[in-house]
Amino acid sequence: MSEQHTYRVIVRGTWDGLTDEARRRLLAEASDHGLTSMRFTEEGSLSYEPSPLKHFSMRYVVVSEAADGEEMAGALAEDRAETTLRGLGYGFRDLKSTVTDLDTMKINFKTASRR
Numbered sequence: 430m431s432e433q434h435t436y437r438v439i440v441r442g443t444w445d446g447l448t449d450e451a452r453r454r455l456l457a458e459a460s461d462h463g464l465t466s467m468r469f470t471e472e473g474s475l476s477y478e479p480s481p482l483k484h485f486s487m488r489y490v491v492v493s494e495a496a497d498g499e500e501m502a503g504a505l506a507e508d509r510a511e512t513t514l515r516g517l518g519y520g521f522r523d524l525k526s527t528v529t530d531l532d533t534m535k536i537n538f539k540t541a542s543r544r
Contacts, residue, residue, distance in 0.1 A: 432495040433492050433494060434492070434494075434495040434531070434533070435490060435530075436490070436492075436493065436499065436502035436506075436530055437469045437490060437529045437531060438488070438489045438490075438503055438506035438526050438528050438529075439486055439488055439489075439526065439527045440473075440487045440488075440489065440503075440506050440507055440510040440525070440526045441486045441524070441525050442484070442485055442486075442521045442522065442524040443483060443485075443521065444483060444485060444520065445520045445521055447482075447519060448518070448520075450518075451517075451518050451519050455519070456482065459478075462475050462476050467486075467488060469489065469490045470490060471490050471491075472509075472513075473488065473489045473506070473513060474488050475487050475513075476488070487506075489506040489509060489510075491506050499530055502528050503526035503528045507526050511524065
């Protein structure tokens, strides 16, 4: 049986060729996509700053085969982002992903200081 890992992936990109309608919709919904909306989910969460309306990021949780590695998790998240953005009618370019493997991440716990 193969081992699966859970990855957190941030996909970043640049808005490109937005229609006037898409631009209006993004600006109208900007308060729903600010810093407080940043969550890692399977569906992805979109965040961006309305001024200037230039860059965006989407955060994903991806579960995939450990043998496929971080590259595959990034590719899967980028594919999800493309599908979502195209479905919403938003133009974009230059997608890049940053991947963290939660199953191999080292956590440093601080010990209580001695008095």
